[in-house]
Amino acid sequence: MPGDITINICMGTGGIAAGGEAVMSAFEDALASADIAASVKKHCAAHKVGCRGFCARDVLVDVIENGGKHTYEYIKPDMVKRIVEEHLAGGQPVQEWLVKEDYHTFHGKQVRAVLADCGEMDPEDIEAYAGRGGYEAALKSLTSLAPTDIIEELKRSGLRGRGGAGFPTGLKWEMARNEPGDTKYIICNADEGDPGAFMDRSLVEGNPHAVIEGMLIGAYAIGAQRGYVYIRAEYPLAVQRLTIALGQARERGFLGRNIQNTGFDFDIKVKLGAGAFVCGEETALIASIEGNRGMPRAKPPFPAQKGLWGKPTVINNVETLANVPYIMRKGSGWFAGFGTEKSKGTKVFALTGKIRNSGLIEVPFGISLREIIFDIGGGIEGDRKLKAVQTGGPSGGCIPASLMETSVDYESLASAGSIVGSGGMVVLDETDCMVNVAKYFLEFTKSESCGKCIPCRVGTMRLLEILTRITSGKGRPGDVELLQELSEDIKMTSLCGLGQTAPNPVLSTIRYFKDEYDAHIIERRCPAGVCKSFIAFTVLEEFCKGCMACVRVCPSGAIVGEKKKPHRIVQDVCIKCGACFATCKFQAVRKRAVYGEIHTR
Amino acid sequence: MEQRLEGILNNYLQNEGNVISILQDIENEFGYLPEDAISWISDRLDVPPARFYGIATFYSQFHLKPRGKHCITACTGTACHVKGSEWLISSLTSELHLLPDEDTTEDRKFTVEKVNCLGACSIAPVVVIDKEVYGKMSSDRLMKLVKKLEKKESEKEKA
Ligand SMILES: Cc1cc2nc3c(=O)[nH]c(=O)nc-3n(C[C@H](O)[C@H](O)[C@H](O)COP(=O)(O)O)c2cc1C
């Protein structure tokens, strides 16, 4: 008699992009097919689950039986039949498709606290969440705790905001609670505008009920009757799962009037963002919910004093709120057991860039960057050399390879010239140009600046102009000093966090990689071979087989040549898009420096 | 058009919406914000058109011009940037003969759009073609996909 078998298929955005839906229906078809004995069918159930982190290996499939778990990686629909026949029916796992050693080292140093249920259950099923202890904390809070008890417990836990600034959550709630007035609001900030970050998306997709439960507890603690989730429209799947979850919570009486017969009323509305990074800033977000242009205003008054429609409002990040039910259920001592003196608990990071094991990770504060990159991340792709780690997105900075022992916590990263931020961690290797990275972020902040205050609107523009000049071979001596001076001014005088932090990528790259700036300005070369003005593509005749592959992909018609004869790139027409370079199987297309040397193939 | 706008207006009045949500509804309905639609709504609500345009130009989600039939969205987030999205975009614009500040081809067959991050950074660089997400994109693969679409379009035209 076989035991019950659960099949969990990863269907976050990553899983779906890799073909998760097709794999799911392949399992359903295979399980429905006549070849499989009814006794097996009865005990198998396929579920979709949210992101479990290792998106680069998707589609990931777990087969769980008798408490034992086998995980398959890179699953395609045509592989499903064999898994069903050999493993589910025959009891023999398909060894060659199982995850290898590195899947386990990826998880080895991680701690799953806030992500405990993410990737383990169907996010569109409230019963799955309730079955794992979900909504217990809310029930306990509403029935047997006073709002001040909750606030005290949060303060003891040491939870700090995960949205960037790291403000203690308990204190924020206390401020809002102590404000006079009956109407108060709680807002979940799911705008996640930092490029290269997807922690909040994964949480909302993988466990929307934890966010709702966190908001419910928060609403009760501060005395709010109404909540909003401000979420990016670029995350359609997250919006869909959140909407389903809200409906289920209403049905089960965790939202709406007289919640669980306690007399407490609370409901949540979803507001879609319209694509503006600055709307992640709390006062801009409030303006956007009110239907205006999302422009920040000066603080104080803080939103906790005067927020949405002028009423006291708590704004918290998705991850902050999702931590709340776990803290209330497992206790502040459990939470404070992770992390360092001043940075308690765990943090979710999006590990991306030139890293071998890219994905979503959760680690205790105090872990070193080296452990994250080499132990969890498995080192750099293609065995190239690590150059730097960019943390905190456009507000953060680059930490060079020499500082990899830095502990990951709010204070240590700040003293290294960066920030924890919302949790983006982009790994850069020797083929990345640091001046280009700084220019990239300034392009971003320049176009996202709301334009209200001059230092940010004009300052970012000027910084970008100088960086563009440097990367296009027109840099002047003194440019670096000019960048530094201007950066300090912008930091000091901007109205909101966007401008105050926008120069950070420039300052941190100058601090650690001044030699690269000098190479661009003085030697007119880009050591990493990235900046287009300093490179050219050519065909090495002795390697070229005349296969026409590059001619076919060249979008600008810059490559001339006949079949079986060496091709040539017409430099005046070439737009340096690198399509030929990526296509050539014979390594005949070479990237070379216009002056001096670069180190790529 | 008026009928469709009437529906949007009713939805607004019933769900205590705001200017942004009306514009989101119009954008969803028409694919962009037609000038006539804004004048109509502005008349009916007695809100000056400038208020609508102020919002529409602030948020990148809104478009004042019609979009192409096929929409190619390239992610330019940090992870995609370091994996070469800039190169993908220059090959796209060149292939479709777009000028530097154009995003839609003259025949309105293609629109090339940039987005800050799609949240699928572990499979960077990411390109979305007609709502389908492609990860680990390379410029040669992208060129092949686009050329296939172009061929399909020109065949349709002949038929
Ligand atoms: C330009 C800018 C963008 C921001 N974007 C976000 C964001 O996308 N998500 C977020 O949670 N917080 C963002 N913040 C931080 C919020 O203003 C706010 O501090 C945070 O939502 C508070 O929640 P927490 O205390 O839980 O961290 C941003 C701040 C600035 C200045």
Ligand code: FES
């Ligand atoms: S940076 Fe492109 S998906 Fe995130």
